[in-house]
Amino acid sequence: MRFLSFSRFKEEYKDIEDENIKQELFYLSLFDISFQDLEKSDIMRRIWKDVEKKVKERIPHFFKKGIFKKMSVEDFIQKNVYNDRLCKFIIAFELEKQGIKCGFSKSDDLVINKNRNIIIEIKRVVTGTQLNNYIKEIEKKYENSEKKIMVLLLFPQFGEENYERVSRLTEIYYIIERYLKNKFKNVKVLCQYITEIRIEEYSMSRLIERTVNIIKSLEEKV
Amino acid sequence: MNLNKKVLLYVIRRLKERGTFFGKLQVMKLMFLIDHLNIEGKKEKISKESFLGNEYIIYHFGPFSFKVSEEYDMIKDEELKNEVVLDEKIREKVDLIIDKFGKFDGWILQEKCMEMLGISLKEKGRFMGLKIKEIVKN
Numbered sequence: 001m002r003f004l005s006f007s008r009f010k011e012e013y014k015d016i017e018d019e020n021i022k023q024e025l026f027y028l029s030l031f032d033i034s035f036q037d038l039e040k041s042d043i044m045r046r047i048w049k050d051v052e053k054k055v056k057e058r059i060p061h062f063f064k065k066g067i068f069k070k071m072s073v074e075d076f077i078q079k080n081v082y083n084d085r086l087c088k089f090i091i092a093f094e095l096e097k098q099g100i101k102c103g104f105s106k107s108d109d110l111v112i113n114k115n116r117n118i119i120i121e122i123k124r125v126v127t128g129t130q131l132n133n134y135i136k137e138i139e140k141k142y143e144n145s146e147k148k149i150m151v152l153l154l155f156p157q158f159g160e161e162n163y164e165r166v167s168r169l170t171e172i173y174y175i176i177e178r179y180l181k182n183k184f185k186n187v188k189v190l191c192q193y194i195t196e197i198r199i200e201e202y203s204m205s206r207l208i209e210r211t212v213n214i215i216k217s218l219e220e221k222v
Numbered sequence: 223m224n225l226n227k228k229v230l231l232y233v234i235r236r237l238k239e240r241g242t243f244f245g246k247l248q249v250m251k252l253m254f255l256i257d258h259l260n261i262e263g264k265k266e267k268i269s270k271e272s273f274l275g276n277e278y279i280i281y282h283f284g285p286f287s288f289k290v291s292e293e294y295d296m297i298k299d300e301e302l303k304n305e306v307v308l309d310e311k312i313r314e315k316v317d318l319i320i321d322k323f324g325k326f327d328g329w330i331l332q333e334k335c336m337e338m339l340g341i342s343l344k345e346k347g348r349f350m351g352l353k354i355k356e357i358v359k360n
Contacts, residue, residue: 002352002356003351032281032282032283033281033286033288033291034281034282034283034284034286035282035283036246036291037245037246037247037250037283037286037291037328038245038246038247038283038328039246040245040246045295049295078279078351079351079352080351082279082281082351083281083282083347083350083351084282084347084350085350085351106348107344107345107346107347107348108347108348108350109347133283133329137343140343141343141344
């Protein structure tokens with residue numbers, strides 16, 4: 001097995017009902033381990049090591065053992081967690097629960113509704129340098145595109161940071177929407193800080209609620 | 223000292239001497255090129271085989287090796303003070319890569335590596351999480 005399919009993921013995920021457990025899994029899906037290459041400080045690198053350890057230790061608990069018969073835990077994480085596959089699947093599953101039909105494009109982007117005219121660009125952000133690169137990429141990727149784009153900037157709690165303070169800082173990135181609006185006709189940006197332990201304001205359910213509202217407003221736009 | 227670490231020390235030292243050391247992202251991509259880029263005259267080709275034996279996976283910022291990452295993080299400043307001697311065959315390849323790509327920072331190298339792998343920005347998502355040997359045909 002190369003990658004986890006969406007249907008197989010649904011089989012695994014549908015039985016998780018506890019919102020706290022969902023939150024933890026979603027939080028763990030927000031890290032691309034290669035981001036640590038951007039860190040210059042030893043403290044940040046140490047936090048990355050802790051994240052790596054946590055992902056390896058916790059992820060197997062969320063899936064049935066059968067899944068690891070064909071693939072080692074390490075391989076599973078490398079192929080489905082550090083890329084944005086797991087994160088994307090969780091969001092798609094939760095959106096479908098809210099009545100929003102989801103699918104995936106040939107290039108694995110999350111697309112919404114029958115016409116496939118709304119694309120959700122999910123970006124997991126830990127540092128400002130990353131964000132800069134992401135925005136440049138989005139500009140290039142959708143140059144001359146007529147699609148409606150929703151950019152989801154997800155900021156996972158990192159280390160022992162003060163979530164109340166940092167979450168307020170992350171909301172500043174709404175300015176990105178203003179910037180992207182000069183480039184694309186229909187674009188919406190949503191910034192959401194995600195804590196490791198569920199806190200309503202910074203939870204996955206809050207993110208889904210906000211995402212649904214934005215999708216509806218994009219659907220109405222011509 | 224294992225070969226990987228020796229090469230890492232050599233690369234960092236040479237980049238610092240040239241005044242073009244930009245950090246881990248850059249070194250990771252140079253190590254990838256040392257491992258997988260075959261240069262013959264003007265022809266450049268990414269090969270399936272790894273020169274130093276490191277395994278790379280495609281993530282958002284291009285090819286990434288867990289082994290190289292771990293070894294890079296363990297390098298101490300004092301280790302960079304001593305000269306590193308590499309076997310001639312290895313030194314030749316490393317020097318060639320540094321001469322050709324050592325001037326670029328990690329961001330540019332990341333784009334170059336993806337280009338060499340034939341992965342466009344639009345297709346990137348499809349390749350994330352795959353190993354080089356799963357992408358390169360030869």
